[in-house]
Amino acid sequence: MSADILPFNPGLYPNPAAVKLPIKGDLSALLTQFDRPGPRYTSYPTIDQCVESVGAAALTDALKARCVGGLKRPLSLYVHVPFCESVCYYCACNKVVTKKHDRATQYLSRLEKEALMVARIAPTGLSPVTQFHMGGGTPTFLSDSELLGLVEGLKRIFRFSAKAEMSIEVDPRTVNENRLLHLRSLGFNRISFGVQDFDPDVQKAVHREQTFESVQVLLKAARRLGFESINVDLIHGLPKQTPRSFASTLDQLIDLVPDRVALYGYAHLPSRFKPQRRIHDADLPDAATRVALLRMAIERMQTAGYEHIGMDHFAKPQDPLAVAKRQGRLHRNFQGYTTQPEADLIGLGVSAISKVGNVLVQNVRELPEYEDRISRGELAVFRGHEGTREDNLRHAAIMALLCQGEIHFGDFSEAFWLDFQTHFDHELAQLVPFVKAGLIERLPDGLRVTDTGWLFVRPMAMCFDAYIGKTQIQRSKLL
Known part of the structure; x- marks a missing residue:
């Protein structure tokens, strides 16, 4: 058993078949209200923000x-x-x-x-x-x-x-x-x-x-x-x-x-x-x-x-x-x-993506061009993005929501030397409908995704995406 695999705890999950995500409210109505196109955030910024x-x-x-x-x-x-x-x-x-x-x-x-x-x-x-x-x-x-x-x-x-x-x-x-x-x-x-x-x-x-x-x-x-x-x-x-x-x-x-x-x-x-x-x-x-x-x-x-x-x-x-x-x-x-x-x-191969430090790049997407570039001893990169401090800040906020389901304002104050609520005043206002729907809780020093809110964590994370709306790119939907 590897170090990150803990033994099953029957006390924590006495009846796994009974473990359910509480879905409060009308899920259909919530999906209609909050579902919209958005990225899966395997990176931030997303690859479509790269330039040649x-x-x-x-x-x-x-x-x-x-x-x-x-x-x-x-x-x-x-x-x-x-x-x-x-x-x-x-x-x-x-x-x-x-x-x-x-x-x-x-x-x-x-x-x-x-x-x-x-x-x-x-x-x-x-x-x-x-x-x-x-x-x-x-x-x-x-x-x-x-x-x-x-x-x-x-x-x-x-x-x-x-x-x-x-x-x-x-x-x-x-x-x-x-x-x-x-x-x-x-x-x-x-x-x-x-x-x-x-x-x-x-x-x-x-x-x-x-x-x-x-x-x-x-x-x-x-x-x-x-x-x-x-x-x-x-x-x-x-x-x-x-x-x-x-x-x-x-x-x-x-x-x-x-x-x-x-x-x-x-x-x-x-x-x-x-x-x-x-x-x-x-x-x-x-x-x-x-x-x-x-x-x-x-x-x-x-x-x-x-x-x-x-x-x-x-x-x-x-x-x-x-x-x-x-x-x-x-x-x-x-x-x-x-x-x-x-x-x-490090991504290898046609269309592969690499992210090293603050640099995000993608290889060419056509096989003949990829093979030609590599055969000439050149890296096959055709576009990229160099992240900024603001990108890093927003990346941290998005990943905190997607992975932990929580944002602690104090953590951002220590890491980025700013007041989270002041810096993200507009973004917090965008989250108000989610708060009213019971999908995320506004705490004195943070935010916490509710059980039902996990179904809508991507559109909530999109509130912190500074690039949303700047490019008209179709993306997959929650549905």
């Missing part, structure tokens, strides 16, 4: 600065594998759809070269990697030997902590028990299965067909193989979803007993994401049905003993995420909610 005038030079300076002073923040490493064998119509990820697996060969060589370039910029500034994540696309598009070469190559370039969290996103259609065993042998100790829905009609409508039985076999195998945390992704608001069909999907999900569940809301943006144009608008559930789907999911997850971590994440009470939330140690980064402390992030 901030690029590779800024990242280079930030990496070199890690060598100064002897104090190094933990390091998080992300690798983006863009390839998929088939397209899922709902998907908004940066991907390359191909059945030609040899296309990965050149890409992997560029990944290794990019990693070497980063390491050479800051050879003494690369503290041990405490968190490693592979996403996509479909990381398991790569063969076993390619995955082995990639992970071993990265471990030669970067120093991995012996207790590093190593996670990978998996399309259940691309793995079997032997492949899971291989992933475990490479050091992966956390795994996320993209399921989305178990209903055959929904799966057909989004072009992602897989049986419940096949997923069940994989989750049981992952548990036997000792993966420390098993996550399942679901999406509500997909075409052909009905309250009856989604209730069946939730029942099947609960039967799988994953450690964590990510329940995302589908955002239909066909003008931005070409694959979504294959989804018929008439097949999408209407607003009332979406509300019913969300409420049903919340109630069933909590009746089954899952804790609501925040926004769209649930976890079993003994899971490290749930433990961290109770103990006030929850954090949030580009991997979502995490127990890891604030870390610098």
Whole structure:
């Protein structure tokens, strides 16, 4: 048992099945009043605030600065594998759809070269990697030997902590028990299965067909193989979803007993994401049905003993995420909610995002351009943002709400030498409707999110976002 996993406390949770989030008031009315488009805040500012005038030079300076002073923040490493064998119509990820697996060969060589370039910029500034994540696309598009070469190559370039969290996103259609065993042998100790829905009609409508039985076999195998945390992704608001069909999907999900569940809301943006144009608008559930789907999911997850971590994440009470939330140690980064402390992030691959110190940058989004830039010995960064003191202040406020559900004014006075209530007078006024609705409490020296308020913590956090309204960018909604 790792140090951050505490034993299950039967005194604290005498009957996990009875643990529910009290939903006070009419949830449908609250959703209608407070739900609005907004970012998921895996960073602040969000990536859409980056500009092309901030690029590779800024990242280079930030990496070199890690060598100064002897104090190094933990390091998080992300690798983006863009390839998929088939397209899922709902998907908004940066991907390359191909059945030609040899296309990965050149890409992997560029990944290794990019990693070497980063390491050479800051050879003494690369503290041990405490968190490693592979996403996509479909990381398991790569063969076993390619995955082995990639992970071993990265471990030669970067120093991995012996207790590093190593996670990978998996399309259940691309793995079997032997492949899971291989992933475990490479050091992966956390795994996320993209399921989305178990209903055959929904799966057909989004072009992602897989049986419940096949997923069940994989989750049981992952548990036997000792993966420390098993996550399942679901999406509500997909075409052909009905309250009856989604209730069946939730029942099947609960039967799988994953450690964590990510329940995302589908955002239909066909003008931005070409694959979504294959989804018929008439097949999408209407607003009332979406509300019913969300409420049903919340109630069933909590009746089954899952804790609501925040926004769209649930976890079993003994899971490290749930433990961290109770103990006030929850954090949030580009991997979502995490127990890891604030870390610098190095992103490798096409469209990957890095954040080192106050510098946030993103790699180019087209595969040919990425491979060309790296082959010429250049970092593939195409846009970025250099954070200010005000950005850091607002980041702290947003993360305090999203992770701890509390803001203590005195903490900000000590850390930033300002009076919180004076500085954020306008933002506190924006929160008044949430206070009146019982979603957040105004305390003498702070703010506290209520139990029901956790469902609306993102729109509350948006009150502290100085960039909201300055750019007209469509984002996913709570629903």
